[in-house]
Amino acid sequence: MDFIKEAVVKAVKDLYQTEITAESINLQDTRKEFEGQVTLVTFPYTKVSRKGPEQTGGEIGDYLKIHLPEVAAFNIVKGFLNISIKDSYWIDKLQTEILDDNFAVAEPNGKRVMVEYSSPNTNKPLHLGHIRNNLLGFSLAEILTAAGYDVVKANLVNDRGIHICKSMLAWREFGNGETPESSGLKGDHLAGKYYVWFDKAYKQQIQELVEEGQTEDDAKKNAPLIKEAQQMLLKWEANDPEVIDLWKTMNGWVYDGFDVTYKTLGVSFDKYYYESNTYLLGKDIVEDGLAKEVFFKKPDGSVWINLTDEGLDEKLVLRADGTSVYITQDLGTAQLKYDDYKMDESIYVVGNEQDYHFKVLFLILKKLGKTWAQGLYHLSYGMVDLPSGKMKSREGTVVDADDLMADMFKTAAETTEAMGKVDGFAEEDKNKLYHTIGMGALKYFLLKVDPKKRLLFDPNESVDFQGHTGPFIQYTHARIKSVLSKAGYTLLGSQNDTTELDGIERDLIVSLSKFPEVIAEAALSHSPALIANYVYDLAKTYNKFYHEKPIMQADEERQKQFRLQLSAASASLISRGMGLMGIEVPERM
Structure with missing residues (x-):
């Protein structure tokens, strides 16, 4: 209804000798119990009219009736001017615009947006929470495209880290060479099976150590399985051939499984990123941040950033043993994505349990002087529950x-x-x-x-x-x-x-x-x-x-x-x- 806004601008200028902008005008849908299709809130104009909202509405209504051929009638309810548009306007709207195949097809606006969604871990299959994530990301990408944006649909695959090593270690210890073909399981389901196995065996070891007199915190650190998984991660980052071969094999199984799920769900991607390719880039950014004194190093060699002045905490960005953490990888991936596409906006579709993480990530990038960090946005979404309660993937009760x-x-x-x-x-x-x-x-x-x-x-x-x-x-x-x-x-x-x-x-x-x-x-x-x-x-x-x-x-x-x-x-x-x-x-x- 831009033509009504333009007419109101002229009305206020002619009637009250006051300049206003079309953007300042508040038009609403007329409430069902009143006549009209468009409602103008008149209270903002009483200061310049120096009259009550009803009289002000009447004067603006008379002006619109005289100067706009599309206006059939109006009525005033307190501070609301309800405007009725002629039938001829709506009929013409239907026949010349709405029925046209190009109706609501926006012209390209010259802006590029990346929507990153799905972001699965390669140690387990997708679950109900992932479904909401994928649907939100894919739908938002379609909406942005319809609104005239150049959209890149991206999937960041979490294909490395201690959780991946847990599935790998459990398969090596308990798998007896089982494959998707021999088991009849999709590859992602097979990896998930061993992730659950690791958790059960790990909890059993923790319980045994507690019974021997250790505290629960100490037992969690000292359990043989977690130590083996940590050692496997170090070997992975050192390019140990045996670990790398196992990682490639199991990841291949998982990707095949994901593809089937994505096809059934009806979502797709233009670009895949893999954290195994970005964690080293993240380390380079940490080194750069140290040189700029954005980060600092503690006596044990770990690298941190102090965000207490911004109301946040100190944040670890590199472990003492030199291995990266999630934030390290995300710093590297953010830079890589921008280098690849120079997008105006980058949207992360991630659950609200990561709200703090993204506040930290975006703030660090701004402190590092990344001007494009102003275009970063976290689409934070709520979790999905079932009547039976919340899902827990480690315990094998996830809704697949x-x-x-x-x-x-x-x-x-x-x-x-x-x-x-x-x-x-x-x-x-x-x-x-x-x-x-x-x-x-x-x-x-x-x-x-x-x-x-x-x-x-x-x-x-x-x-x-x-x-x-x-x-x-x-x-x-x-x-x-x-x-x-x-x-x-x-x-x-x-x-x-x-x-x-x-x-x-x-x-x-x-x-x-x-x-x-x-x-x-x-x-x-x-x-x-x-x-x-x-x-x-x-x-x-x-x-x-x-x-x-x-x-x-x-x-x-x-x-x-x-x-x-x-x-x-x-x-x-x-x-x-x-x-x-x-x-x-x-x-x-």
């Missing part, structure tokens, strides 16, 4: 991503068949539909909640065809496509001369018209939830329209054609909105 997706397929199949929605479907078509519904349910449920919030995922609730769910929206799309198919509708053959709108028809066009601004807002706030809730509201509005205004029983042909146009536009934007979340919509169900 592959198992969960298989369960979603099964739940979608049972729900869909119980509703009789697949009668007459071929078996192949049924399976494709079950996958579409199951994955749509999972993705939508995890994306509809603001990323910062913790959420409880209920698989059965997510597949409800009548609730605030993906399947409800998918069913709405299929319903529209069925109507269009039965009517033999084509946009080229659609002609009508509608000049008046019913309330629900107007509401639907208004809802459709908001798609570009919702994309822009979602990109700016880094929140796919805005897209998810917009599409849900659009589907609800369409269903109200569908029930109130029978399409095929319209009194006149022009009425029928106009309602088909509205249906076609609704199906298009529902499909595109769901696509921004990586969700497919079926043609029939």
Whole structure:
């Protein structure tokens, strides 16, 4: 509604001899109980009008009615000026803009953004928390692309460190040469199996040492397994051939397993980074920071940074034995990513348990004089719980991503068949539909909640065809496509001369018209939830329209054609909105 803002700017200047900017104007959607589509808050202008909010609103309303041909009427409720836009404006908006394939396609803005997500460890399979991570990252990348950004989707693979050595050591000690082929397990599941084994054996050793008289803290440090794992890490960094060969073999198994999961989940990446390639670069940055006196060295040789003046703590950036820690690797990777792509913004999609880590990382890079560090952003998201409680990967109680997706397929199949929605479907078509519904349910449920919030995922609730769910929206799309198919509708053959709108028809066009601004807002706030809730509201509005205004029983042909146009536009934007979340919509169900 830029034209209204521009008119308000002129109104305030002409009426009150005061200059204001369009950016300062607060326009809102008119509340449902009042007439109008756009509301101007008038309180800010009472100072220059020297009149009450109602009188000020009346004067601005009269001005707009005279100078804007699009304004049909207005009403004033206290300090709110509710503006009604003429039907001709909304009809033209539908037919010349919304129905155009390029509607809401933003022009390139010249800015490059990297979205880093997934970031798996190569010692275990992906779990439910990873699913939320992947879906948030992939969806945000799609939204930013739609908003005109040049987007790079990156995956930083954590393929080194003590946790990797734990899986490797356990396989060497207990594996008896087991492989994905011999075990029938995906490679990532096989590595995860030995990560759990290590933890159980390590805890047993700790318990034995405690029973012998050691404190628990001492026992954790002195357990033979953890010492062996630490020794393996040192050998890894020293390029020990045997350790390197084992590392390459097991990582290869895991990558093959990840690829299967990513394909099922429907996410992809443009660039992979591996921490095994960046930890040395991180060490170089630490040396540079020492020279600049950003870091300091303690008597034991470990390297630190003092961030107490910024309200944080001292932070270790290099161990006394010369091995790197997470922050070391992240410093190196951040520099490498910028060197590769010179992006304006770099978004890290990582859970909120790492909030402190990223505060430290970004602050260190700024202290090192990295000007591009101003563009670093941590998309911090809440954890995912199930009705059964929180997941714990070390104890083997993690909700595996592959198992969960298989369960979603099964739940979608049972729900869909119980509703009789697949009668007459071929078996192949049924399976494709079950996958579409199951994955749509999972993705939508995890994306509809603001990323910062913790959420409880209920698989059965997510597949409800009548609730605030993906399947409800998918069913709405299929319903529209069925109507269009039965009517033999084509946009080229659609002609009508509608000049008046019913309330629900107007509401639907208004809802459709908001798609570009919702994309822009979602990109700016880094929140796919805005897209998810917009599409849900659009589907609800369409269903109200569908029930109130029978399409095929319209009194006149022009009425029928106009309602088909509205249906076609609704199906298009529902499909595109769901696509921004990586969700497919079926043609029939």
